[in-house]
Amino acid sequence: xxxxxxxxxxxxxxxxxIKWRKPIMIASIAAFIISTTIAFLLAPQYRSxxxxxxxxxxxxxxxxxxxxxxxxxDYMQIGDDDDAEKLLQILNSDDLKKIVxxxxxxxxxxxxxxxxxxxxxxKLKWENHVRYKRTDFNSIKxxxxxxxxxxxxxxxxxITDVVDQIKDxxxxxxATKAYQVVKEEYENTISRMNALEDSxxxxxxxxxxxxxxxxxxYTKSYAKALEKGNxxxxxxxxxxxxxxxxxxxxxxxxxxxxxxxxxxxPVIKAKYDEAEVNMNKSLPFKFxxxxxxxxxxxxxxxxxxxxxxxxxxxxxxxxxxxVLGERxxxxxxxxxx
Numbered sequence: 001x002x003x004x005x006x007x008x009x010x011x012x013x014x015x016x017x018i019k020w021r022k023p024i025m026i027a028s029i030a031a032f033i034i035s036t037t038i039a040f041l042l043a044p045q046y047r048s049x050x051x052x053x054x055x056x057x058x059x060x061x062x063x064x065x066x067x068x069x070x071x072x073x074d075y076m077q078i079g080d081d082d083d084a085e086k087l088l089q090i091l092n093s094d095d096l097k098k099i100v101x102x103x104x105x106x107x108x109x110x111x112x113x114x115x116x117x118x119x120x121x122x123k124l125k126w127e128n129h130v131r132y133k134r135t136d137f138n139s140i141k142x143x144x145x146x147x148x149x150x151x152x153x154x155x156x157x158x159i160t161d162v163v164d165q166i167k168d169x170x171x172x173x174x175a176t177k178a179y180q181v182v183k184e185e186y187e188n189t190i191s192r193m194n195a196l197e198d199s200x201x202x203x204x205x206x207x208x209x210x211x212x213x214x215x216x217x218y219t220k221s222y223a224k225a226l227e228k229g230n231x232x233x234x235x236x237x238x239x240x241x242x243x244x245x246x247x248x249x250x251x252x253x254x255x256x257x258x259x260x261x262x263x264x265x266p267v268i269k270a271k272y273d274e275a276e277v278n279m280n281k282s283l284p285f286k287f288x289x290x291x292x293x294x295x296x297x298x299x300x301x302x303x304x305x306x307x308x309x310x311x312x313x314x315x316x317x318x319x320x321x322x323v324l325g326e327r328x329x330x331x332x333x334x335x336x337x
Contacts, residue, residue, distance in 0.1 A: 020322050024315060031314030035307045045129075045145040045300035048152035048292040050160050053139050054083035055285055084138050087286060090166050091132050091140070091159065097122060099162050104155055109147070130159070139289060149294035156292035167285040171278075179275040186272040189265055196258040 090096065101107060101122055107114050110125045133141040142159050146152035 016319075016323070016326075020319070023322065024318050027318040028311055028315045032307060032311045035310030038306070043147050044298040045147055046149040046152045046295055046298060047143060047145050047300075048149070048156045048295055049144075049290070050142045050156040050288070050292040051135075051139050051290040052087070052142065052160050052163075053287040053289060054087040055283065055287060056080075056083060081138065084134060084140065087140060087163065088132060088134065090163055090170075090285070091142070093166055094119070094123075095169070096159065096162050096166050097126055099165065100155060100158055103158060104151070109151070130155075142292070144292065145300055149296050153292040153294045160286065160288060160291075164282070164285050168282050171282070175275070175279040179279040182268070182271050182275040186268050189261060189268050193258060193261045193265065196254050196261065199254050 098119075106112065106122065106125070107118065110122075110129065112118060112121050112125055129145045131143045133143065135141060142156050144152045144156040144159070146155055
């Protein structure tokens with residue numbers, strides 16, 4: 001299409017607009033009146049924004065309890081892209097929506113019917129009232145619109161607070177089960193060590209204090225008794241050596257097992273302490289840069305924009321319908337001729 005055709009089409013359209021000015025004006029004025037009425041009937045909404053950074057994702061014991069000199073992670077460090085994605089996943093979780101909805105009774109506040117479709121409609125309302133924006137600095141802005149300025153700020157701050165609760169609930173189950181496994185092993189180790197200690201105590205009652213030391217001492221004493229012809233000493237030492245021969249193997253086995261458990265105990269005790277800390281303690285999942293504060297400026301609805309778009313849409317739609325109507329009449333005349 002060349003410039004001349006474009007100019008001719010524009011002139012023809014302008015002529016038709018002038019020709020149809022009355023219905024176009026009626027439709028535009030009606031749209032203006034209706035949209036103005038609706039725009040001023042809509043309840044005003046206020047926006048509040050909270051800004052948070054993700055923290056690094058590590059267990060509490062790894063950061064604060066476990067010794068790792070020279071390679072210790074910094075729990076004060078801001079999280080990376082992966083941590084930001086994890087934080088966004090939690091912010092978008094259904095559990096977070098439900099907790100905040102119950103806390104502020106959003107069912108009534110945002111006019112959500114509590115029927116079998118309640119959760120579906122809550123999600124739709126949530127998408128309209130709550131938005132998350134990830135910035136170029138890896139922070140996340142939590143924007144909340146509500147019908148009161150204080151309400152918007154309170155909901156935004158509550159969302160950032162609930163993040164830690166959701167994260168703790170996610171990890172609590174795993175941490176608890178891990179603690180139970182380690183606790184069972186820890187208690188079994190103590191129980192086994194006590195049993196071995198009791199067995200050694202019984203063997204000590206037979207005069208066996210330390211097998212290796214006792215064998216060396218009794219052998220030397222026995223040789224000296226033989227040299228001196230000390231029959232009483234020989235008889236007593238023979239009894240000691242007989243006891244060592246009878247119970248020495250058991251003593252060695254029990255003593256070796258106890259040594260292994262004693263070597264293992266500090267490791268399992270450290271694991272037990274770490275698991276207990278991970279189960280009972282937690283670190284925040286986010287840094288709060290800016291808490292949300294009430295903003296009395298009305299963010300929604302943008303009344304002038306609603307009125308302008310509605311009026312312009314009515315103007316354009318009326319022209320389209322009139323053009324289509326004229327084409328239809330022309331086509332109908334040709335078909336009847």
